[in-house]
Amino acid sequence: MRLVKYIAIAIINTFGVVIGIIWVAVPTTVAQPSLNYQLAISGRQPDSETPQALPELYKLRDRLKVQLDNLAKTSDSAPFPGELWKSAIHRQQSQTLTQQLQNVQIQIQIEERAKYNWDEAAKLAAQAVLIGRTSNPSSATWEESQRLWELAINTLRLIPHDSFLADRAIDKTIEYQGNLSVATYEMQVARSVEKIRAEEEQVRELARKEQEKKELARREIERKEQEKKDRARKELERQEFEKQELARKELERQELERQELARKELERQELARQELARQELERQELARQELARQELERQELARQELARQELERQELERNQQATPQPTPESTATPTPAPVTPAASPSNFFFAGDTNRDGQINQQDDAGKEQWSLSKGALILFNDRNNDRGKIPTWKQTKVSAPRRAAMLSQVNLTLSENFKTSQLFITADSIASPHISVFQKTGDGWQPVDISGAKPLVFSTNIVLGVEAKQFADRNWNGTVNLKATAQNNGQEIASTTIQMGVSPWMIAPNTAPVTEVQVSDRGAVNSEFISQLKQAVEPTGAKVKILQGDRTWMQDTQKNGFVQLPEESEIRQFNVALQSNSEPEKNPPIKSTQNRDLKVVKIGNPRSLDPVSQWSDGYGNLQVTPPIPGHPMGRVYYGNSGNASFNPEVLDFIQAQRIQGPPVDIDTSWLLTRQVDEIINFIPTQTPGQYVMAIASPEAGVKLLEELEGRGYGDVTLNRGLSTETTVSAALKNRALIQHNLYLQNQKLNPIIEKLKREFLLGDDQIIQVPVMFGYSGYAWWPNMVNSVPVNGKLLVSNPRGPMIDGVDYTQERLRQLLLPAGVSVSFLDDRYYQELKGNVQSATNTVRKPEERPFWQSLPNNY
Numbered sequence: 001m002r003l004v005k006y007i008a009i010a011i012i013n014t015f016g017v018v019i020g021i022i023w024v025a026v027p028t029t030v031a032q033p034s035l036n037y038q039l040a041i042s043g044r045q046p047d048s049e050t051p052q053a054l055p056e057l058y059k060l061r062d063r064l065k066v067q068l069d070n071l072a073k074t075s076d077s078a079p080f081p082g083e084l085w086k087s088a089i090h091r092q093q094s095q096t097l098t099q100q101l102q103n104v105q106i107q108i109q110i111e112e113r114a115k116y117n118w119d120e121a122a123k124l125a126a127q128a129v130l131i132g133r134t135s136n137p138s139s140a141t142w143e144e145s146q147r148l149w150e151l152a153i154n155t156l157r158l159i160p161h162d163s164f165l166a167d168r169a170i171d172k173t174i175e176y177q178g179n180l181s182v183a184t185y186e187m188q189v190a191r192s193v194e195k196i197r198a199e200e201e202q203v204r205e206l207a208r209k210e211q212e213k214k215e216l217a218r219r220e221i222e223r224k225e226q227e228k229k230d231r232a233r234k235e236l237e238r239q240e241f242e243k244q245e246l247a248r249k250e251l252e253r254q255e256l257e258r259q260e261l262a263r264k265e266l267e268r269q270e271l272a273r274q275e276l277a278r279q280e281l282e283r284q285e286l287a288r289q290e291l292a293r294q295e296l297e298r299q300e301l302a303r304q305e306l307a308r309q310e311l312e313r314q315e316l317e318r319n320q321q322a323t324p325q326p327t328p329e330s331t332a333t334p335t336p337a338p339v340t341p342a343a344s345p346s347n348f349f350f351a352g353d354t355n356r357d358g359q360i361n362q363q364d365d366a367g368k369e370q371w372s373l374s375k376g377a378l379i380l381f382n383d384r385n386n387d388r389g390k391i392p393t394w395k396q397t398k399v400s401a402p403r404r405a406a407m408l409s410q411v412n413l414t415l416s417e418n419f420k421t422s423q424l425f426i427t428a429d430s431i432a433s434p435h436i437s438v439f440q441k442t443g444d445g446w447q448p449v450d451i452s453g454a455k456p457l458v459f460s461t462n463i464v465l466g467v468e469a470k471q472f473a474d475r476n477w478n479g480t481v482n483l484k485a486t487a488q489n490n491g492q493e494i495a496s497t498t499i500q501m502g503v504s505p506w507m508i509a510p511n512t513a514p515v516t517e518v519q520v521s522d523r524g525a526v527n528s529e530f531i532s533q534l535k536q537a538v539e540p541t542g543a544k545v546k547i548l549q550g551d552r553t554w555m556q557d558t559q560k561n562g563f564v565q566l567p568e569e570s571e572i573r574q575f576n577v578a579l580q581s582n583s584e585p586e587k588n589p590p591i592k593s594t595q596n597r598d599l600k601v602v603k604i605g606n607p608r609s610l611d612p613v614s615q616w617s618d619g620y621g622n623l624q625v626t627p628p629i630p631g632h633p634m635g636r637v638y639y640g641n642s643g644n645a646s647f648n649p650e651v652l653d654f655i656q657a658q659r660i661q662g663p664p665v666d667i668d669t670s671w672l673l674t675r676q677v678d679e680i681i682n683f684i685p686t687q688t689p690g691q692y693v694m695a696i697a698s699p700e701a702g703v704k705l706l707e708e709l710e711g712r713g714y715g716d717v718t719l720n721r722g723l724s725t726e727t728t729v730s731a732a733l734k735n736r737a738l739i740q741h742n743l744y745l746q747n748q749k750l751n752p753i754i755e756k757l758k759r760e761f762l763l764g765d766d767q768i769i770q771v772p773v774m775f776g777y778s779g780y781a782w783w784p785n786m787v788n789s790v791p792v793n794g795k796l797l798v799s800n801p802r803g804p805m806i807d808g809v810d811y812t813q814e815r816l817r818q819l820l821l822p823a824g825v826s827v828s829f830l831d832d833r834y835y836q837e838l839k840g841n842v843q844s845a846t847n848t849v850r851k852p853e854e855r856p857f858w859q860s861l862p863n864n865y
Contacts, residue, residue: 051104051107053164054108054112057104057107058108060104061101061104061105061108064097064100064101064104065101067097068094068097068098068101071093071094071097072094074090110160110162110163111163111165113158114159114163114164114165114166114169115165117155117158117159118156118159118165118168118169120155121152121155121172121176122152124148124152124155125148125149125179127148128145128148128149128152128179128183131144131145131148132145132182132183137186137190138190138194139187139194141190142183142184142186142187142190143187145183145186145187146180146184146187149176149179149180150180152176153173153176153177153180156169156172156173157169157173174777177777178613178777178778180778181776181777181778181780182612182613182778185673185839188838189838192523192526192834192838195526196523196524196525199524200524347415347419348414348415348416348419348485348487348497349362349365349413349415350411350412350413350414350485350497350499351364351368351377351412351499352364352368352409352410352411352412352501353377353378353409353410353567354366354368354375354376354377354499356375356376356377356378356567356856356858357567357569358567358568358569358570359569360410360411360412364377368499368500369499369500370500371500371502372502372865373502373659373660373857373858373861373865374858374861374862374863374865375858375863376500376501377411377499377501377502378409378501378502378503378504378565378566378567379436379467379481379501379502379503379504380407380408380409380468380469380503380504380566380575381468381469381470381471381503381506381564381577381602382404382408382468382469382470383470383471383602405446405466407468407575408439408446408466408467409466409467409468409501409566410464410465410467411464411465411466411483411501412462412463412464412465413457413462413463413465413485414461414462414463415460415461415462415463416461417461419461419487419495420459421489422489422495423459423487423488423489424456424457424459424485424487425453425455425457425485425486425488426438426449426451426453426465426483426484426485427451427452427453427483427484427486428451428481428482429481429482432477432480432481432482433451433452433481434470435469435470435471435477435481436451436467436468436469436470437467437470438451438483439465439466439467440457440458440463440464440465440466441464441465441466442458451483453486467481467483467501469503471503472505472506472602472654472657472658473502473503473505473658473659474653474654474657475650475653475657478657479503479505479657480500480501480502480503481500481501481502482498482499483498483499483500483501484496484497484498485497504564504565505564505658505659505660505857506562506577506579506654507563507564507565507634507635507660507661507853507857508560508561508562508623508624508625508635508637509561509562509563509625509850509851509853510625510626510627510628510635510683510850511624511627511682511685511790511850512627512683512685512692512791513850513851513852513853514793514850515538515541515543515792515793515848515851516543516544516849516850516851517544517545517849518538518544518545518546518790518792518846518847519545519546519548519555519846519847519848519849520534520545520546520548520555520845520846521547521548521549521550521552521553521555521845522549523834526834527834529831530830530832530835531545533828533830533831534830534846537792537795537828537830538792538795538797541792541793541794541795542793543792543793553835553838553845554619554621554840554844555845555846555847556619556620556621556678556843556845556846556847557581557620557621557844558580558581558620558847559578559579559581559601559620560578560620560623561576561578561847561849562576562577562578562579563575563576563852564577565852565853565856565857572854572856574852575600576600576849576852577601577602578600578601579601579602579603579604579620579651580601580602580603581618581619581620582603582604582605582606582608582618604648604650604651604654605650606650611645613675614642614644614645614675615645616674616675616676617640617642617645617647617648617669617675617676618647618648619674621677621679621843621844622640622647622669622677623637623639623647623651623655623677624637624638624639624677624678624681625637625638625661626638626761627683627692628690629761632661633861634660634661634857634860636662636664636665636760636761637655637662637665638664638665638666638667638677638681639652639664639665639666639667639677640666640667640668640669640672640677641666641668641669641670642670642672643670644670645675646666652664660861665760665761667681667753667756667757668749668752668753671745671749671775671779672775672779672780673776673778673779673839674779674839676844678788678843679697679781679785679788680696680697680773681753681757681787682694682696682788682789683695684769684789684791684820684825685791686823686824687794687823687824687825692767693767693769693823694757694761694763694767695786695789696750696753696754696757696768696769696770696771697750697771697773697785698746698750698770698773699742699743699745699746699750699775700743700746700750700770701770701771701772701773702742702772702773702774702782703739703742703743705772705812705815706719706729706732706733709729709804709806709811710729714729714804714811715729715730715733716728716729716730717729717804717806719732719783719802719804719812720782720783720802721802721803721805722802722833723783723784723833723836723837724837725776725782725783729804737777738774738776738777738782741775741777742774742775745775754768769819769820769823770819771786771787771819772786772812772815772816773785773786780839781836781839781841783801783802783803783836784799784800784801784802784832784833784836784841785799785841786798786799786801786812788840788842788844789842790843790846791825792848794825795827795828796820796825796826796827797828797830797842797846798816798827798828798830798842799829799832799835799836799841799842800829800830800832800833801813801816801829802833803815810829813827813829830842
């Protein structure tokens with residue numbers, strides 16, 4: 001009995017130990033309800049079996065049910081008294097599987113709800129896309145599209161962070177936010193247009209009522225006036241009769257005096273004409289006598305020369321008679337070769353203005369065969385094709401007389417009298433001949449020259465030619481031409497010489513150049529205050545403000561104003577040439593400056609089919625030039641590169657072909673809504689001539705400005721006053737997503753750009769000013785962008801940032817003034833709220849005509865550049 005008791009105690013102890021060992025492992029799975037449910041689901045599953053999708057959860061649920069069923073079957077049989085520990089193990093496994101099954105079912109519910117939200121968001125997005133494709137959508141249409149995008153985004157946000165679809169939902173939310181920004185922008189544009197139309201209709205209605213009122217008053221006044229006139233008419237008729245009679249007599253007297261004076265004037269003019277005719281006849285007679293005398297002298301000299309040659313011949317014959325008779329072979333004399341004039345600079349001079357001093361003389365003969373940017377005769381581009389819809393001028397075979405002779409580059413061909421029986425031809429190399437025209441100045445004006453060599457020139461010993469280019473240098477032609485002058489006698493070449501000429505390159509004046517005109521579009525009441533402030537700021541500087549009517553909101557994008565240069569004897573000739581945008585040409589006709597009525601406008605390349613956001617990449621706000629920098633005395637072009645849609649490659653090739661402001665430098669603008677580089681970079685002249693600073697957008701500086709304000713106790717102060725993004729300093733800082741987004745832009749986008757600019761433009765840290773700016777998620781300026789500004793003759797026109805007001809002073813404005821204080825820049829802040837809501841600012845809304853560089857570009861370049 002005692003033995004049995006001991007055996008029972010041993011069995012119970014053994015069972016307790018086993019249960020204790022098993023129970024120690026239980027907290028890992030069931031004693032921590034706060035762990036992620038995925039750990040509970042994965043439980044004792046291998047890593048490779050952890051579910052990653054809803055179908056896998058269904059399979060796992062079914063597998064757990066099967067395991068529970070199997071466990072239930074094995075636990076039905078009653079355990080032996082000594083196998084109570086197995087029953088405990090079964091219960092524990094059953095509880096674990098049951099918990100896992102519950103977790104799986106919860107996860108299935110979460111994933112099914114997430115999938116439902118995902119599908120609902122996709123349906124809303126599809127509806128928004130369909131609405132956005134409606135032809136001529138109204139603001140209500142875009143508002144509905146905006147609402148659908150917001151619903152889609154909010155629906156995506158309902159997907160739990162621990163769902164399988166969470167990462168995809170974040171990516172899709174970012175995509176939908178970009179589409180939401182486009183829909184919001186289009187809605188603002190449509191509302192602006194509808195508001196303008198409503199205002200115009202209201203103005204017309206008021207004008208109509210005012211006109212009716214004026215018409216009634218006018219009729220009453222006319223009635224009373226008619227009565228008054230009727231009473232005064234008879235008196236006036238009497239007075240008028242008397243006055244007319246007096247006037248008739250006075251006119252008769254004046255007419256007699258006039259006729260007498262005219263008779264005397266005619267007699268005087270006739271006497272003067274006869275005197276001039278007599279003097280002209282005397283001059284012509286003297287000239288004829290002088291010519292006759294010169295002709296007699298020439299004939300006498302020729303006679304004497306012939307007599308001398310005859311004497312020499314006779315002397316030679318006498319000498320031959322005195323010598324022994326030669327053999328028959330020796331008596332045969334060769335036929336004398338025709339005498340050909342020797343081609344030398346003195347008797348066959350052919351050159352342009354090689355040394356670019358504005359004169360053509362013997363000094364231009366040296367080096368005329370080799371052209372470079374720093375030396376050689378220049379040609380001007382002179383596009384005479386007024387119909388932009390037709391083929392380019394250089395492809396036209398018919399050559400007409402030049403419209404403006406002043407645009408021709410002169411070439412002189414000076415000959416001696418020895419060539420008077422020769423035919424003269426001008427030819428051009430085959431590559432350049434389609435791109436140039438040559439004219440000869442004759443008594444009948446400028447006549448086209450056949451440069452194929454088929455038709456000779458009109459002979460003269462002093463031939464003046466004019467050369468023009470039909471296009472600039474581009475990817476297909478380097479802009480140089482070899483002109484050859486040839487003299488022929490009886491089809492044989494007796495003299496020739498060649499010169500090389502090149503097209504004067506197109507250049508952009510930098511922002512540091514003086515401004516002669518600022519152009520802006522009149523948008524009605526919405527930008528009237530902006531235009532008023534613009535005029536007040538610009539006109540005291542000596543520049544003009546030109547206000548244009550039309551649909552061009554973003555003037556900076558429509559055309560890029562540039563210039564070309566040509567030497568003159570006393571000064572340099574400047575010609576303004578602008579590149580016109582290829583996008584929507586019917587909405588962007590050339591802008592003729594009031595300062596340069598002869599402004600030439602050309603197009604480079606063809607329009608591109610881009611999506612609504614990327615098409616802004618081709619706007620000319622995305623093409624800028626630096627001031628003169630080391631290695632680039634005329635500045636260097638830079639542009640925005642958005643990756644999928646960079647700036648128009650044909651225009652970039654055109655810039656490169658000019659060989660003077662390139663190669664262009666690309667800047668990453670893929671993260672900007674407008675994709676344009678003038679949103680983040682601007683060069684500003686200082687008070688010191690030739691010195692400048694570079695302003696660059698700094699999101700980090702924007703965040704620090706807000707933190708500084710909150711640290712000083714101004715967290716409740718309003719910023720972005722009066723804008724759709726109006727908020728307080730503290731509220732902005734609490735938006736951690738916005739803050740982190742801007743810090744990310746600084747570290748990943750702006751800092752690499754700064755390093756690249758320092759490397760490419762050789763900038764020092766003291767030349768860089770980081771301007772406080774913050775950007776929204778889609779890449780627009782969150783408050784008015786002070787970098788997108790316009791330097792005008794010592795003054796900087798800047799967007800009013802509408803920053804926090806501290807003691808009556810705009811804190812953000814004051815920060816910019818402090819940054820520019822060492823440079824001595826005067827700042828004028830303009831109210832550009834209308835443009836800010838459309839995601840643009842002062843520079844985007846305006847265009848400038850700048851005075852070209854006074855120093856010739858070739859004097860700034862090294863020799864043979």
